[in-house]
Amino acid sequence: MCQAPLFSCPAIDTTAATLVKTILALETSCDETGVAVLRDRELLASEVASQVAAHEKFGGIVPEIASRNHLAYAPRLLDRTISAAKIDVSRVDAFAATSGPGLASSLMIGASIAKGLAIGFGKLYLAINHLEGHLLSPFFVGADGDEQIRPNVSLIVSGGHTMSVRVRGLADYQLIGRTVDDAAGEAFDKVAKMLGLGYPGGPEIEKHARGGDPNRFDLPRSMLASDNFSFSGLKTSVRYLLPKIEEQRVTQTPCNLDEGVLTDLCASFQQAIIDVLMTKTIAAAERYQADLVTISGGVSCNQELRRQLHEACSRKGFELKNAEPWLCTDNAAMIAFAALLRLQAGFQSQVAEEIDPNLALV
């Protein structure tokens, strides 16, 4: 097989890198189609087309449906984002896309569009790791901010990943721990499905947990002494608990639980996840003597997790940074931001670079 790249992007030197201004990025790693335009740190436009409705009835993502929808949404979204940003696309300095990890048939769509634009306009292409997009998102504070990436201990909690990372600087990461089975968001989604609640499960459980007693059900906090995470035992405990607490009569709730019992169960489940995430994050921050803790990914939208982690960090003297909720779930703004920082640091990608569904962060 021919090893030579089919196309190559224009060479970039460090001087040119510091002049790079406008990035157009696409995010299509899973079930959200995202396009964003960033000019330096100013976000000119960011659009996300959610596919929740298309996957909801299956209780999870169907890859074939996801890629068909990306194919339908991406060109329209591209058009809309470029108009909203009021830019001439030929003036974009670099095109970026998520190149992994994610669903192969979904990743291909965003990456192919970004590569096509880079080739067509003779501009730079950047392949961005989705997890790096999440990881750096707490530093994205908009046009007025110019904060550089500071050393921190970072927790990435999404539907596909749960990992704790020691960040020394841009592109200098050390894995502390990761889940050995389900991701935290996946546990939220699976338990919500068991309870007959909607998809995605995290926001549903959070909503039903409000006002509930988090101590009513004794659910496990697995592998607390390890750097790694495990959530499948917690999910199984809920499965075994359900038949014991379900009402015989048909009630108003989707899972035959009395409303108060459902609320307490959601609160107890949510608290079990929060306890595990908090304990490990604080322990890692202490071990690495971090001044700063960051949290990102869809699960970090959870208000109770944010509140409790904030309190725990304040008690220990750590600063906590979390992205705005709209930046926590999948979006292209975080991909554009990671691309901007990488370009400014002199990184670039070849358009021949392939997507990698299992792309590792470290």
Ligand code: KG4
């Ligand atoms: O980062 P994200 O949008 O996609 C992945 O990269 O996976 O995360 C989606 C995950 C889903 O599992 C969803 O249930 C969870 O984030 N999630 C939440 C909340 N909002 C989204 N989990 C707990 N509480 C929330 N409020």
Ligand code: ZN
């Ligand atoms: Zn994500």
